[in-house]
Amino acid sequence: MTVLKVDNLTKRFGKFTALDGVNLEVKEGEVFGFIGPNGAGKSTTIRVLLGIIKATGGQVRIFSKDAWAEAVEIHKRIAYVPGDVNLWPNLTGGEVIDLFVKLRGGNNQSRREELIRKFDLDPTRKCRTYSKGNRQKVALVSAFSSDADLYILDEPTSGLDPLMEQVFQECVKDAKKAGKSVLLSSHILSEVEKLCDRVGIIRQGKIIETGSLSELRHLTRTNLLVETKQPLTSLNELKGVHDIEERDKDLSFQVDTEELDSVIKHLTQFGIVKLESTPPTLEDLFMRHYESKGAGGVS
Incomplete structure (x- = not known):
């Protein structure tokens, strides 16, 4: 009702x-x-x-x-x-x-x-x-x-x-x-x-x-932290991958949730030693909507 x-x-x-x-x-x-x-x-x-x-x-x-x-x-x-x-x-x-x-x-x-x-x-x-x-x-x-x-x-x-x-x-x-x-x-x-x-x-x-x-949540990105046995290559060429950063032995990046499956398959070729996944929050979703957009109006 x-x-x-x-x-x-x-x-x-x-x-x-x-x-x-x-x-x-x-x-x-x-x-x-x-x-x-x-x-x-x-x-x-x-x-x-x-x-x-x-x-x-x-x-x-x-x-x-x-x-x-x-x-x-x-x-x-x-x-x-x-x-x-x-x-x-x-x-x-x-x-x-x-x-x-x-x-x-x-x-x-x-x-x-x-x-x-x-x-x-x-x-x-x-x-x-x-x-x-x-x-x-x-x-x-x-x-x-x-x-x-x-x-x-x-x-x-x-x-x-x-x-x-x-x-x-x-x-x-x-x-x-x-x-x-x-x-x-x-x-x-x-x-x-x-x-x-x-x-x-x-x-x-x-x-x-x-x-x-x-x-x-299809609008959000999942945060990944990865360490692999062999150096990761071609990551920046994959669809849906954003904001790649090197952190000592690890790589930190974001993945569009709908592309997560194909990105994980790519990572497995290099021998995953460590994989940390942080689920997308509503804040991620919210920021995706408003990033690079002005927000005028009346409350």
Whole structure:
């Protein structure tokens, strides 16, 4: 079942086109990674999804409802965490969490207490005394304490230390196990790689690739470190081989994943003594898309 569907979404600010025919789909129980450089259009897309700004063209439906016309109904079933959280300075963190949870009609005190403990948050302090990381924790505890069906998370771990990032990842995994859907916009590629079932890459307001990580890895290169009994020859003439470097007795280079089989066959002729292979990461994939390309636009 499709929870969120974006068809041919466009958004113009005057003569500037921030979003140009964006298509996205998030299914029930799926974690969808939404990645791209700053200014690519991620936050603008999310503002349209939340009904904060109106699309110039196209259609956005969440739970089969129109994101602009039926925003109030939609917001009863979603939880949103921005990358820069502003809170009421005179309320305590606990009061803010209670307010947000009650707005969604929930009252799961045990879940609230568990999350406050996991995120190591002092809920008795006034929000004006909180650091950026603690403000982020308040928003995350509020979101995951509520019984939402769709979590829209825009750079949610901004300001968190690595230990808290791990707690956040556990929360996303728990939501997925419960059949909830998550749209995760992030520039932390290792986070996206650990959590997401599918990924959409946006550049200059256009989706340039969408698919599962395994489907997108054809765009990446595998890193190889090789030592052979006989000197390696003709390596630079092979299709799909890049960035050859000598390191003492070893050769380091990258191989387009689809050419890996033929390159390994070539290496075996020279007697392999050592072969280290590093699988391609989402970061490799991401950089392949953006290397030698400018990335303008609006976030």
